[in-house]
Amino acid sequence: MIAVKKTVSSLLPGPHKQFESEVYHLMMLKHPNIVRCVGYCYETRNECLEYNGSYVFAEKAERLLCLEYLSNGSLDKYLSDESSGLDWSTCYNIIKEICHGLSHLHEQIDKPIIHLDLKPANILLDDTLVPKITDFGMSRLFSQQQTICTSPCVGTFGYMAPEFLHGGIITPKLDIFNLGVIIMEIITGHRDYPSISGTTSDDFIEHALEKWRNVLKRSPRYESLEADCHQIKRCIQVGLICVNPDRTKRPPIAKIINMILGSENIDCNINEEAA
Template sequence: MPNGSLDGHLFKNKSVLDWNTRYQITLGVARGLCYLHQSCHECIRHCDIKPENILLDASFVPKVADFGMAAFVGRDFSRLLTTFRGTAGYLAPEWLSGVAITPKIDVYGFGMVLMEILSGKRNSPETFTSSSDDVEYFPVEAISKLHQADVGSLVDPQLHGDFDMEQVERVCKVACWCIQDNEADRPTMGEVVLVLQGLQEIDMPPMPRLAAMTAQSDETSL
């Protein structure tokens, strides 16, 4: 994959991806996860969706990679997998609570990746420092700006305003629904694909309780 992994372009200044390329990457990853969840003979849960595991070919077409944690097993048996952990910053609440995992854990990770594609920076609260008192946990900022009809301010400043506002709003809404605390509130990847293609509408998402608590906890520790 000549263009390496997505994290190199988002966080390591390898190159600045234009908005159209970012949008095609989001749609490509969504289609890939939809195939794993809904079109394989057995549903496959990747379990570790993050930019490092999204590889880009010469045309920046994405490929989901590194299936080391992938789970082919059913919902009940998947309780045994809760002793394993994905990557901090992309973990769905059910990973941490020890309940059975479903394909919705990949939906959560995908939502967090969407936030990073949108902003060009890491979401994880672990990236905050005492010198960044004015920095808000990005998922909380994103949903707040979405409700304020100010999603344009969320986009990576390196794009210098060159983006499709309708697509940005669509990506932001999808991302916020994907990271809902209750897995039942998250869309399926099939629904995500339809929304990103503009074939299905999506309502305004509520603020995820866990995201708000994470931001409040980080502010307290600064």
């Protein structure tokens, strides 16, 4: 079983460039938390079409991308409430594995890749609910000495960082902002966070923890309540750090992983101001 992604034909250059970008990047990416490319089909043919009252020959492209099939679909289908329909252990593992996939993109290949559209709909789950990042049509290669400025014409509202939304600035910190929103969404079931919900960070964290305590108390693993709540609080704090409107205050992915695992103190400031 494989999944086939078809790019709709268009006379505009967008689909052509997005398809090539996705193929190029998937070919160089080999990681358990990134969807595997099985193959592709890229065929063009000439067709005689009517145009402005005359018949002309035009090129028509067929672009198919063959990917590994992941039976549980995308993560967004599981984000319904504070428990996301999943137990905390599964949520925690999903957060960690998404971070490992992003670490591979940012830090473990010769030329880092910025995904540009990281969101639950672009994270697929396999049979054991291991997450795999997909949809690299918007992604960009990035040099560490480079800051890209472009028109903010791609991305998904609610996940786009303010510097990209308002100025078209592209750095790896854009993906970090996306990651922070995803962490919030996995834990709370929605994309709200203090900067847009009007609450303080402390109130936001306590409200999310109280909901999870109620969920955990009903589970058979009640004996791990305090340990789980400590993990939940740490993940929320990391998520809030990631959505700081000042991109210079968002940590790199390696530091994020260490903070989530508890091997590094959470020493970054959580921004209380509205984005």
